[in-house]
Amino acid sequence: MTLASAGGRLMPSYVVKENVSLDKRWVSEITPKAEDFSKWYLDVVRKAELADYGSVKGCMIIRPYGYGIWERARDLLDRRIKDSGHENAYFPLFIPESALKKEAEHVKGFAPEVAWVTRGGNEELEEPLAIRPTSEAIICPMYAKWVRSYRDLPILINQWANVVRWEKVTRPFLRTTEFLWQEGHTVHATAEEAQDETLRILEIYREFVETELAIPVVKGLKTERERFAGALQTYAIEALMTDGRALQAGTSHNLGQHFAKAFDIRFEDENQQMQYGWSTSWGVSTRLVGAIIMTHGDDSGLIVPPHVAPIQVIIVPISAGNWKETVLPHARSLLEKLRAAGIRCKLDDRDNYTPGWKFADWEMRGVPVRCEIGPKDIEKKQVVLVRRDNREKAFVPMEGLESRLTAMLEQVQDALFRKACEFRDKNTTNVDTFPVFEEMMESRPGFLRCFWCGSAECETAVKEKTSATIRVIPFGADEEKGTCVFCGKEAISRVLFAKAY
RNA sequence: CGGGGAGUGGCGCAGCCUGGUUAGCGCGCUUGCCUUGGGAGCAAGAGGUCGUCGGUUCAAAUCCGACCUCCCCGACCA
Incomplete structure (x- = not known):
């Protein structure tokens, strides 16, 4: 129901003390979750401008707002990967067929979903090139070259890349033909070290996903059936989406010596004995964006956890009279003030939308906190803050606003995590x-x-x-x-x- | 890959069965006025290879065929 059909304009909410009820739906573009969860998900993806469809089956365009979320998540994880001693590098997109075939289980597992390049320019290639579905087969030959002595170990490398898997059924972020991810590839001198690394990364994933994405996960071991092709053991973090289905949010594989043997990664140990290395690989992907949507979103649309929100605070000037002269300058200086405090914020100064429209619009996009500023606020040296997650409204003095906002963003982050934990536990x-x-x-x-x-x-x-x-x-x-x-x-x-x- | 549904201005749809002027409607968009504290109002405009290719026909959004894409449900996967 639109506001107009509800019987005309409401009185200024300035005098309204109670919060707008949570089940009141201002956003009408989005199918309610309970009605059709799949449709709800796709509505959020498109209406919040996270992604759009392109012309190639299964390949989505990640739009700036969606990419902004990924970018933040990426940076926060990248920091952790580097802090734990790993370095970033980049390996080629193409894998020679012969390399992909080296590890028997691996090729068997991935064969059905590998895309091939068989022609370059006008000429047939002598050897077909696989477009990487994952990079073990292109990285391991290099490791074989680089590893000679136990002194060369461990090798701790990560790469941020795109990969391609020819999927039959695709959904934006959850399963796409091409997706973005990070893949870590390490080699160690002993089985114990490789196992430690596998579990260390799994814990980094857990901490990252829970702290920054506010998504609770369960850590554990995968069964043989679900194991990565070519791995000794696969570990994963699993999250529960609000429709009751599980989503694998990250995996960490102990590859044992399978790949070292297949690609001849050997080193001479302290006792002058030749040994095969022990390797691991691990990754998280743009699927995490899908997890954010399905963990936190509601019937009004997306809710982005503040830590990864491209826009943490949206400033909506209340347009009344000649607001461009009276309100906008204050809104602009407010924007500067918050930016200086390190808060990612944006001023919605569009003059062709009413404040109410903007409220609904930014709610749909999941901006964690809305900051309203109008003539009466300016008079009282305050602003109105509204939380996206519970629509709680607060009148906050200009003085010290930065710290109040920073605290509020943390509260939202915590509340999202707690709510997700409760849901997970209840289910x-x-x-x-x-x-x-x-x-x-x-x-x-x-x-x-x-x-x-x-x-x-x-x-x-x-x-x-x-x-x-x-x-x-x-x-x-x-x-x-x-x-x-x-x-x-x-x-x-x-x-x-x-x-x- | 199997079963089902859909593709018509940016979005959502009608028209198709029963072929026939200029392809409509709502929202959005542009301009102006007026408004603006939870998706305002009025007026005037702009915007279409009807998914693609082929066929039938004097005539195709409409009938036929092939293909492409998307969605849902299953089998395979981050």
């Missing part, structure tokens, strides 16, 4: 019998913590019956004893089942 259930499992997956999907015997047969059978898979074997879950939810045999651990994206 994580211990289930011990299969009929209940089936019923739960059907009626109220989420994480189901169940005992599992460890057999791939049970895992597959559960998937066939319910479409749910084991997302992760959570760390520390093996202390509890029980019997497999499917076959009833003795369980190795409780595991986390869910329908996955």
Whole structure:
């Protein structure tokens, strides 16, 4: 319902003490979540101008606002990767077919989704070139060249790149033919070091995703079925989206010596013995933007966690009378003042929209805090702050506004995380019998913590019956004893089942 | 890749079944006036290879065929 159809203009909210109710929907472009979650997601992606479709199937255009979120996330993670001793480098987009084929499991796993270049200019290539679906096969040959002695280890390299996987079904950010990511590739002298690195990165991912994206995750080990092609072990962080489906938010692989052997990465150790290196690889992708949307968004649209928000505060001047003379200058100096305080903010000085329209517009885009400034505020030396997450309204004095705002942004960040944690916890259930499992997956999907015997047969059978898979074997879950939810045999651990994206 | 749905100004749609002047409507956009504290109002405008290619026909948005793209549901994956 639009404001107009609701019966005309409201009285100035200046005198209104109560908050606008949360379920009041000012944003009408977006399909309500409950009506059709998929449609809601796509509406948010397009209406908040995060991404748009291009002309190539499965390839999206990441628009400035969406890219801005990715950019912030990228920078925050990049800092952590560097602080933990890794360096960035860049390897080629093309992988010779012969290189891709070297690790048997790897090529088998990726074959169905590799795009190939077979022609350059007008000439057929002698050897087809794969467009990287991941870069192990182009990086490992270089590592083989660079590693001679144990003194050359460890190699700790990360790259930010695009990769291509020929997907059959695509969705913006969640699964696209081309996507952006970071991929770390390391080589170590011992199995222990490689394992430590794998888990160290997993913890960095967890801390990063929870702290900066405000998305709670569960760390754990992947089952064989879900393991990266060519890995010894795959670990992941799994998040629960608000439709009850799980999203893999990051993976860290212990590659053992598989790739070292396939690509001949060898070194001479302290005892003058030739040894194969132990390698790892790990990555997170633009899928994280999809996770942000589906974790925090509501029926009014996106909510961007302040730490990664391209715009943290939107300043909306209240236009009344000759507002360009009376209000705008104050709004401009306010903008400067907040910018100087390190707050990412923007002044919406468009003169062809009413304040109310702008409120709804920026809500849809998920800007965490709105700052209204009008004639009465100027008179009282204050502004009106409204939080996006709960629409709470506060009248705040100009004096000391910067610190109030900074604090408020942190409050929003915390509140988003807490709310997401509550949702995750509320939708994580211990289930011990299969009929209940089936019923739960059907009626109220989420994480189901169940005992599992460890057999791939049970895992597959559960998937066939319910479409749910084991997302992760959570760390520390093996202390509890029980019997497999499917076959009833003795369980190795409780595991986390869910329908996955 | 299987099953289903859709493609018509920027967005959302009608028109198609039953071919026939200038392809409509709402929102948005432009200009002006007037407004502006939760998506204002009035007036005047601009904007279309009807997804693409081919076929049938005197005539195609409309009928036929192929292809492309998007969406939903499944099988495969960050």
